[in-house]
Amino acid sequence: MTADLSTAPSSAPAELWAQLPRGLVGQLAPCAGRLAKEILSEIQQQVPVYAVPLSGRFGQYLVQIVERAIRRCFESVADPRASGEDWNAMLREAGRLEYLAGRNMDALQTAVRVGARVAWRRVAEVGRTEHIPTQTLLVLAEAIFAYVDELSTVAIEGYTQAQTQASGAVERRRRELLKLLLAQPQAPRRAIEELALAANWTLPEQISVLVLEYREEYFEPPISVLGNDVLVDFESEEPCLLAPGTGERLIALSEWLGDRRAAVGPTVPVAEAAAALDCARRTLALCQRGIIDSAGLVFSEQHLSTLVLLSDEFLAEHLAQRGLAAFAGLTDKQRSRLTATLLAWLETRGGINEIAARLEIHPQTVRYRMHQIEDLVGDKLADPHQRLELELGLRALRLTRPEVTGDEPEDHQFE
Numbered sequence: 001m002t003a004d005l006s007t008a009p010s011s012a013p014a015e016l017w018a019q020l021p022r023g024l025v026g027q028l029a030p031c032a033g034r035l036a037k038e039i040l041s042e043i044q045q046q047v048p049v050y051a052v053p054l055s056g057r058f059g060q061y062l063v064q065i066v067e068r069a070i071r072r073c074f075e076s077v078a079d080p081r082a083s084g085e086d087w088n089a090m091l092r093e094a095g096r097l098e099y100l101a102g103r104n105m106d107a108l109q110t111a112v113r114v115g116a117r118v119a120w121r122r123v124a125e126v127g128r129t130e131h132i133p134t135q136t137l138l139v140l141a142e143a144i145f146a147y148v149d150e151l152s153t154v155a156i157e158g159y160t161q162a163q164t165q166a167s168g169a170v171e172r173r174r175r176e177l178l179k180l181l182l183a184q185p186q187a188p189r190r191a192i193e194e195l196a197l198a199a200n201w202t203l204p205e206q207i208s209v210l211v212l213e214y215r216e217e218y219f220e221p222p223i224s225v226l227g228n229d230v231l232v233d234f235e236s237e238e239p240c241l242l243a244p245g246t247g248e249r250l251i252a253l254s255e256w257l258g259d260r261r262a263a264v265g266p267t268v269p270v271a272e273a274a275a276a277l278d279c280a281r282r283t284l285a286l287c288q289r290g291i292i293d294s295a296g297l298v299f300s301e302q303h304l305s306t307l308v309l310l311s312d313e314f315l316a317e318h319l320a321q322r323g324l325a326a327f328a329g330l331t332d333k334q335r336s337r338l339t340a341t342l343l344a345w346l347e348t349r350g351g352i353n354e355i356a357a358r359l360e361i362h363p364q365t366v367r368y369r370m371h372q373i374e375d376l377v378g379d380k381l382a383d384p385h386q387r388l389e390l391e392l393g394l395r396a397l398r399l400t401r402p403e404v405t406g407d408e409p410e411d412h413q414f415e
Helices: 013-018 024-046 057-078 085-100 106-130 134-165 169-182 189-198 247-257 270-288 300-309 313-323 332-348 352-359 363-382 384-400
Strands: 206-212 231-233 240-244 262-264 297-299
Touching: 013 057, 013 134, 024 057, 024 106, 057 085, 057 106, 057 134, 085 106, 085 134, 106 134, 169 189, 169 231, 169 240, 169 270, 206 247, 206 270, 240 247, 240 270, 247 262, 247 297, 262 270, 270 297, 270 300, 297 300, 300 384, 313 384, 332 352, 332 363, 332 384, 352 363, 363 384
Parallel strands: 262 297
Antiparallel strands: 206 240, 206 262, 231 240
């Protein structure tokens, strides 16, 4: 089957795809991987703002959208009526990101045109090699360039939508106010007051800051959940919001989070907003590492001791290593048992039966181990300052490397 150019409508890409033989996909598919690399390389050469490392967030998105554009071409040949909603959503997001990056649409439209030229050049080469009829190639060329126009149109829709959402002067001032409040060091009080007035936002006595785990999909709960007095930044790579009053009001946000983690910093005066943000971010980071058990919304206030212990992990590790230097000559199993026993002794103030219950061992085993520990560490257990250092170091070690301070029931007592 060959394409009939006389019946090819230039304004409808789907109708052009429909005129192409379905077997064309098999002839073109082998060049897809190489084609994606060529398009990316040419775009980065021709569009300076896109000459970024492909390992970064934007670079990864660029790779993703080029590969998806090629797949969409093949899908359109195989089934011209296949739904393209997911692809259109991706294009609108590309337009939105261009606006958020502070660029106009010139760069993206240039990249699309560059990609089309490279694609046609490669397809023409394959056409000669595979002896694809000339008329078929001409219809394919027209489909590609009609497809390019469609891409630009949809991306512009996303750009325009983002522009419309951000067009209000009050909203722009509220975003500026949020940045000002969270800046470190914070801006002068007078500057904050003036911008708050312009943004129609009443400065509260205390505030709470919430940070969200970044995801590719856009997240914004309805105003009915947040309230008009909440300042938000859900577009950046470190999404956050600032709410007047205590963090308790943010509990209503939990049902909108899904499996996305979020952390609320301590309630603080406005002048300490940056410190609350830092605390919330450190809490979220510990949640992501599994050190703080989390699902949904987590409050920093409930994990202050963990945050203090791990505020400087290098020093905490060094403190633990120094305290346990006397255990260096032991086997891993011996070291783990004595470390677990020492930490339990420090936490229980030396209650033998309580230690035995906690470790699920015989009290006599506890006594035996404590004799070993006393022989190894000498007078440290009698010195309050050194006991404190030991406990701090071991507690931090239990958080970051629980296997080191673990224990297991004994098969043989008094070991």
